[in-house]
Amino acid sequence: MKVEDFIGDEKLFSIIYHRDSDGLTSAVLMKKYLESLGRRVFLVKPNDAPGIGVTDRLLRSVEGLLVIVDIGVDQTDVPERFDGKILVIDHHIPSRNLNSERILHINPRLEGDDVYRPASYLIWKMFRERVDSEWVAGVGVYGDYGVGNCKDLMDEIAKKYPDILVEKRYDQVAMRESLLAVLSDMIEASRAIGGLRGLNRAFEEFYRANSPSELLRSRLVLYLDKYRGELERLEQDFRENSEYFPNANAYVYMIESRYNLSSSFSTMISEKIPDSVVLILKKNRVLQVNARCQSGRVNVAELMRELTEGIGSGGGHERAAGAHVPRRHVEEFLNRLREKLETFQG
Ligand SMILES: [Mn+2]
DSSP states (O other): OOHHHHHTTOOEEEEEEOSSHHHHHHHHHHHHHHHHTTOEEEEEEEOOSSTTOOOHHHHHTOOSEEEEESOOGGGSSHHHHOOSOEEEEOOSOOSSOOOSSSEEEEOGGGGTOOOOOOHHHHHHHHHTTTOOOHHHHHHHHHHTTOGGGOHHHHHHHHHHOGGGSOSOTTOTTGGGGSHHHHHHHHHHHHHHHHHHHHHHHHHHHHHHOSSHHHHTTSTHHHHHHHHHHHHHHHHHHHHHHOEEETTTTEEEEEOOOSSSOHHHHHHHHHHHSTTSEEEEEEESSEEEEEEEOTTSSSOHHHHHHHHHTTTSEEEEOSSEEEEEEEGGGHHHHHHHHHHHHHTOOO
16 A cells, blocks of 8 residues: 555644654655645654653654654554554564554565665655655665665765765765764764754754755754764773773773763774674663674674573674663673673684
C-alpha cells in the first residue's frame, strides 16, 4: 500500500522520531512532505524514554495520525499502547511485521532488501518529487554511516551543493571533512548538550533552513562548540587516565561528564585506534557501557552479552555495542570485565 492511500484524507498528523541525526532529518523531510499535501503537522518530538522508548505521556499528546520515523517500533509495545492509525518508516532489522488495517509499516527489510539504507534516505527517495531538501537527507545518511549505499542521493547533493561535500562523496571516512558531517555533529551536539530541548531547537533550525550554510549561523553553533570542547577535554583525560589491558588490546575508561556524550566519545576514540577494544563506562542510575572495536577483531556485541549475563543487559552491533548494569551488580560486572581482559585469548 502506498503512503498516500494509507493517509487518505486525514488532515492532522504527529511525528515521533529517533533522537539522532538520521531520525531528526527524517522528521524534517516527513513534515515537509505532509505540508506539501496541504496537511497540518500538530507536533514533532524525539522519542523521550531510554533507547528507543516512548512514554505514555508523549503518546497521549499525539493528535491525528501518528508517524514514527527511524524507530524500530516493532521491538516495542508502542503499537499496542497507541490505538490510532500509525505510519512507520524505519530501516532497523524488524522483529515483526506490523502491517494491518491500522498500521502501515514501511521497512525495506520486510521485503528482504538487506542493503543498509538510513530512514532519511528512504523518505527522500519516496517523496523527492515533493520535497527537494536532499542535503537534509544527506546529513541523516552521513550520521547513520550510510553514504556508501546511497550514491544516487550523494550525486543529487553534489549537483546542487558541490561545496558541502568532499571529492570522495561515497566514502564515509573521507566525508568526515565535509559540511554534511559538521551538520550531523550539530544534531548530536544539540542532544548531548541540550537534551530533548536541544533537539527540539535543532529540529526547528533544520526545518527552517533553506541551505546548509544557514545552519552555521544558527544558535546550534553554541551547542557544537561546547560539544567539541568537551570531547577534547575527555580525549586528553582518556590518554592520561584510561586503563590499558595489553592482552586484549583494550582500553577501559570511566567517563565523568555532565553531558550525554559517551556514545559519541566512544565512537570518536575508537576510530583513532581501530584495532583496540574501547570500553567507556559511565555511572548513572545504572552503569552504562559503550563498547567499540572498529576493525571487527573482537565482536563487542558478544562481549557485552557475555559480561552482563544474568546481571544486566547488553548487545548491539559487532563493532559498536552497549550494556546496562544495575548498581547492585556493578562490582560483579567489573570483576568479570577485568578477568576477561586480563586472560583474553583472541
Ligand atoms: Mn536512528
